[in-house]
Amino acid sequence: MVDIAIDIRDLKYVYPDGCVALDDVSIKVLMGERVAILGPNGAGKSTLLMLISGLLKPSKGSVHVLGMSVSENSYKIRSSLGLVFQDPDDQLFCPTLWEDVTFGLLNMGLDEDEVVKRGKEALRSVGLDGYEERAPHHLSAGEKKKAAIATVLAMRPKILILDEPTANLDPKGKTELVKIINNLHKSQKITLVVATHDVDFIPLVADRAYILNKRLIAEGNLEDLFSNSDMIREAGLEPPSVTRLFELLNQSIGFNDIKSLPLTIEQALYEIKRCFLKN
Structure with a gap:
C-alpha cells in the first residue's frame, strides 16, 4: 500500500475580510510523487501551501499530512514538511548563511556534530558548500533561492513544497533549480509539491498536476492536461x-x-x- 503524503478534502478558506481564497478543493499526493499546483496569479496557490503547512487553518474541510490533521498537529508536521517561500528574503534573516541553515537545527536541540553534519549536507545538495560565511543579502537571486531551499533541507523533510520557485530567476538559475529538485527527488525519494504558473518549468519537475483557480479545475498527468488547450486557457494559463x-x-x-x-x-x-x- 502506498502511503498518502497529503490528503485535502472539501477545503475552503475565507480571509478575515470575507474574500474567498479557496472553495471545495480536494487534493491527494502520494509519498514520492512529483506534483504541481498550477494556476494564474490570485488562484489561491500560496494560500493552499500555507494551509498544508499549518500556517493557516481551514474555514471548512480538512488537511491531513502524513496521516495527521494539520489543525491539530501543526508542530509535528512542520518537522516533516518543508515550505520554501516565493521570496527567499522571507526565509533568510541571519547575518551569515550558515546561521540561517542551522537555525532550525539548533532550535531542535541537536548536538553540535549533528548540526554541522546536516548543515553541510544541505549546502552541498544545493551547490553552496563554501558559502557558509557569506551574508545572505550579498547573494544573487539564484543563490538566495538555493539558500532558502538549504534551510529547509537541513531539517530533512519528507515533503518539500516550493512556492513559485522560478520567480526572479534567469535561465541559468532555472536550469540549476531543475537539477537540484530532480536530484533531491532521485537521491532522497522526497515528495515534491510545486506551486507555480510557469508552465514551461513544470514538465521538467513534475509528473502530475492540479489546475487551480480558487476552485479545482482539473487534475491528471501533464500530457492529458496540456492536450486540452481550451481548458488550460480558460483557467488563465497557456500550454x-x-x-x-x-x-x-x-x-x-x-x-x-x-x-x-x-x-x-x-x-x-x-x-x-x-x-x-x-x-
Missing part, C-alpha cells in the same frame, strides 16, 4: 511554449503525425526526428 509551437504547426502545415503534443524541447526533438525518419 508550454513547445506545445503551442506544435499546435501552430498542426494548424498551419498539418504537422500532425505525432503521438502526443510535446511538453519539453527534448520531447519535441524526439517527435521531429521520428517524423523525419518515418518519411
Whole structure:
C-alpha cells in the first residue's frame, strides 16, 4: 500500500475580510510523487501551501499530512514538511548563511556534530558548500533561492513544497533549480509539491498536476492536461511554449503525425526526428 503524503478534502478558506481564497478543493499526493499546483496569479496557490503547512487553518474541510490533521498537529508536521517561500528574503534573516541553515537545527536541540553534519549536507545538495560565511543579502537571486531551499533541507523533510520557485530567476538559475529538485527527488525519494504558473518549468519537475483557480479545475498527468488547450486557457494559463509551437504547426502545415503534443524541447526533438525518419 502506498502511503498518502497529503490528503485535502472539501477545503475552503475565507480571509478575515470575507474574500474567498479557496472553495471545495480536494487534493491527494502520494509519498514520492512529483506534483504541481498550477494556476494564474490570485488562484489561491500560496494560500493552499500555507494551509498544508499549518500556517493557516481551514474555514471548512480538512488537511491531513502524513496521516495527521494539520489543525491539530501543526508542530509535528512542520518537522516533516518543508515550505520554501516565493521570496527567499522571507526565509533568510541571519547575518551569515550558515546561521540561517542551522537555525532550525539548533532550535531542535541537536548536538553540535549533528548540526554541522546536516548543515553541510544541505549546502552541498544545493551547490553552496563554501558559502557558509557569506551574508545572505550579498547573494544573487539564484543563490538566495538555493539558500532558502538549504534551510529547509537541513531539517530533512519528507515533503518539500516550493512556492513559485522560478520567480526572479534567469535561465541559468532555472536550469540549476531543475537539477537540484530532480536530484533531491532521485537521491532522497522526497515528495515534491510545486506551486507555480510557469508552465514551461513544470514538465521538467513534475509528473502530475492540479489546475487551480480558487476552485479545482482539473487534475491528471501533464500530457492529458496540456492536450486540452481550451481548458488550460480558460483557467488563465497557456500550454508550454513547445506545445503551442506544435499546435501552430498542426494548424498551419498539418504537422500532425505525432503521438502526443510535446511538453519539453527534448520531447519535441524526439517527435521531429521520428517524423523525419518515418518519411
